[in-house]
Every structure is written in C-alpha cells, then in structure tokens.
Amino acid sequence: MTPYNDPSTPAVPLTATPDEALRRSLGVGRRRFLSTCTAVAAGAVAAPVFGAAPALAQDRGRDHGHDHGRGQVLVPPHKRGIILYTVRDATARDPLASDLPSGFREVFKQLARHGYRQVEFAGYNQHANAPGGAGLESVEGAKLLRRWLDEYGLRAQGNHGFIPSSWPLTGADKDTFKKHLEIANILGMDHMGTGGDPTGSSYRADWDVAADKWNALGEIARREGIKLYTHNHDSAYGFLLDGGPLDDQGRPTRSSGIRKLEYFLKVTDPKLVWLEMDIFWAHVAQYKFHTYTAHDGSTRKSVFDPAALVARHNKRYPLFHAKDGVVSTTNGMGWDMVPFGTGDIDYTTFFSRVGLSNYRNPMVEDDNSPSATDPAQSLREAKISYDNMAALRKRRC
Numbered sequence: 001m002t003p004y005n006d007p008s009t010p011a012v013p014l015t016a017t018p019d020e021a022l023r024r025s026l027g028v029g030r031r032r033f034l035s036t037c038t039a040v041a042a043g044a045v046a047a048p049v050f051g052a053a054p055a056l057a058q059d060r061g062r063d064h065g066h067d068h069g070r071g072q073v074l075v076p077p078h079k080r081g082i083i084l085y086t087v088r089d090a091t092a093r094d095p096l097a098s099d100l101p102s103g104f105r106e107v108f109k110q111l112a113r114h115g116y117r118q119v120e121f122a123g124y125n126q127h128a129n130a131p132g133g134a135g136l137e138s139v140e141g142a143k144l145l146r147r148w149l150d151e152y153g154l155r156a157q158g159n160h161g162f163i164p165s166s167w168p169l170t171g172a173d174k175d176t177f178k179k180h181l182e183i184a185n186i187l188g189m190d191h192m193g194t195g196g197d198p199t200g201s202s203y204r205a206d207w208d209v210a211a212d213k214w215n216a217l218g219e220i221a222r223r224e225g226i227k228l229y230t231h232n233h234d235s236a237y238g239f240l241l242d243g244g245p246l247d248d249q250g251r252p253t254r255s256s257g258i259r260k261l262e263y264f265l266k267v268t269d270p271k272l273v274w275l276e277m278d279i280f281w282a283h284v285a286q287y288k289f290h291t292y293t294a295h296d297g298s299t300r301k302s303v304f305d306p307a308a309l310v311a312r313h314n315k316r317y318p319l320f321h322a323k324d325g326v327v328s329t330t331n332g333m334g335w336d337m338v339p340f341g342t343g344d345i346d347y348t349t350f351f352s353r354v355g356l357s358n359y360r361n362p363m364v365e366d367d368n369s370p371s372a373t374d375p376a377q378s379l380r381e382a383k384i385s386y387d388n389m390a391a392l393r394k395r396r397c
Helices: 018-025 038-043 084-091 103-114 139-151 171-187 204-223 260-267 279-288 306-316 347-354 377-390
Strands: 081-083 118-121 155-159 191-194 227-231 243-246 252-254 273-278 291-293 299-301 319-322 324-327 335-338 361-364
Touching: 081 084, 081 361, 081 377, 084 103, 084 118, 084 377, 103 139, 103 377, 118 361, 139 155, 139 171, 155 171, 155 361, 171 191, 171 204, 191 273, 204 227, 204 260, 204 273, 252 291, 260 306, 273 279, 273 306, 279 306, 279 319, 279 324, 279 335, 306 347, 361 377
Parallel strands: 081 118, 118 155, 155 191, 191 227, 227 273, 273 319, 319 361
Antiparallel strands: 243 252, 291 299, 324 335
C-alpha cells in the first residue's frame, strides 16, 4: 500500500507505530485507484490549470494540455525538467576516455533527445577535458552554457548554488551572491536557490534569524529580477520547538504543532522568498514526523499532507523535485529512492491536487542514478523518468 496522505482517511491511534501509521492511514497509491474521483476533488484546494505547450517539433499534434484520445496531461511538455545532479557522473565524465555523453554540452544534447525542456543546475563544474574546461562559474562560462542550452532548446530554471553563510552579510559574500545572480540572468533563469534548508535548527529563534537573512537575500535577488528559493529535506517538515519547559540552555522543549518550514513560510515575505518542495523528502517527513509533544505535555497526532501545504501557499512553490520512492519499513525513512514513475508515490494525485500545471516546474531527480559499474545508467534512467512524467494524465471520472 502506498503511503500517500488523503485527508479523508481515519485518524491513526497515538499508540500506532510509525509502520502501522504508514500502512493504516496515509492514503492511496498509483496502483490503487481512488474509489471515486470525488475523493480527489474533495482534497483539492487549487484546481489544475492547463495551458498551451510551446510549438516544439516533438509536441506538435498536442493542444492545450491534451494528448488526443489520452486526456489532459498533468505536466505540460515545456515544464518537464531535470536537475543535473541526477546525471552528475555524465557531466563529470572524461570525453577522452568514453564514447558516452560527457560534459554539459553533450549531456544537454542527450537530455533534449529524451524530451526534456528544462534543467536545474547543481553547480557549474564539469570534466576539464569537456568543451569550455572544468569551471564555468563565471560570466564567460555562463555565456557558453547559455549558448548550448539555446542550441538544444533547453531552458535553465534554477540552480542549487551559493547562499552566503555569513549573517549579517560580509562584503565578500554579498559580492559572490551578486555574481551568481548575474550568472543566473545570463542563463535565463527565473529562479535561483540552494539545495539546503534555511537552518538545521528546531528552535523558533533560529528560524526567525533565518527568515531575516532570506528576506534580505530575496530583496537583493528581486532587484536583479530573480526569485530566490530554498529546497527542503525531511527535517524541515519536522515540528518546531517553540514552547513548554526550557532545557538547561534556556531553549524550548515542546511544540505548538507547527512545522518548521510552515513557520518559515509565515515569517518570510511572499514577494521575496519562494520554495522548492522535494516531494520524496516531504513524504519521508510524512512517515517520520506524525506525533509531537504539545506545550502541556500531551502527545498529539498531526499527519503531514505535502500537497495540501503546496495548495495552501500556492505560488510560493514554483518548483518541485519529482523524486519517486517505493515503500520501505526497514530503512527508517519509509521509502527507498527509485527512478521517477517506478515507485509508489502517487504523482497523479499529487499533481492533480496542487494544480497550476503551467506555473509549476517539476525537476526529475534521483540521487542514486549514477552507478560505479554501469556508466550509462544515469542517462538511461533519465529517459525512463521523462517517459513516466510525460505519461501522467488526469484521471477520468
């Protein structure tokens, strides 16, 4: 059974173990069609909005979000992307030692052949023998990358790059941040971000500091025409410690039940700070963080619903990492990572519930695609993931 949270499912007893909670109350999966389509409608806060894909050669014959005879697509062709971390072995490959695609230019060419139209960077380094050399984290390097992106009909939509560690900002950090914004503009990005959480702390005071920093960085980015985003792992959807008895360092030990990143959304400016939900890690959080100790010492249940959070905050989530998983009761996370469309996360329901398909930018990711024994694996799995994303259709009632 797939642990996807359906708000209509019965409450899980507080005595249930995480594995019992996973299997008894967290919803429906791809292989188990909802009993009625109204169940999805009841859970949806924002209805899908489907729009025209650009007139790319391979997309001709499709109209406004439809494949003739197959129904509405959930991810329009021009929104299908991949973070290059998934194929990092290919960009780092020595072109003089392999016939496989290597370096940014050849990887762009292969991804475009697969059908992708967007990429998210994870830094700007490649093998030194690839065209352009090893390091392209410069204005000239960005111009070269942009030329290759344009050559293969790809658009850069983000980067997991530099976020200053200093706060207040040092002059050097501010200058480096501005350099990355300039690179982002050359590459044509609407968004620039990071692969890390705003803070690793569980305490409200630390999230307040993080919010001040991100509001300031977001203002700098806005002046350059870029939306700044932060990316989540499971910990960010754990519960904030914001009350109750204090520990010996004067820090709170109990929670109001608000999750850390939900608080961050509340205290950051929606005009300055955006988010990228990693859907896999959000589901890990759903598995791990389902009870908390309230300020009065009682144990309370709160099952995390990733799609509902996106729908509540709507346009603050312009990007996703579309990462799949199969149910696991042995690794402590609830899920094992697999290529997109080969696992149990119900992406048909998720994308239907969050809607705004012409606004969202889902980037395929699989941390495990690179293989030490199969050099072709990551690009092969990138094709599998693309095909599975392209096959997603709105369910018909």
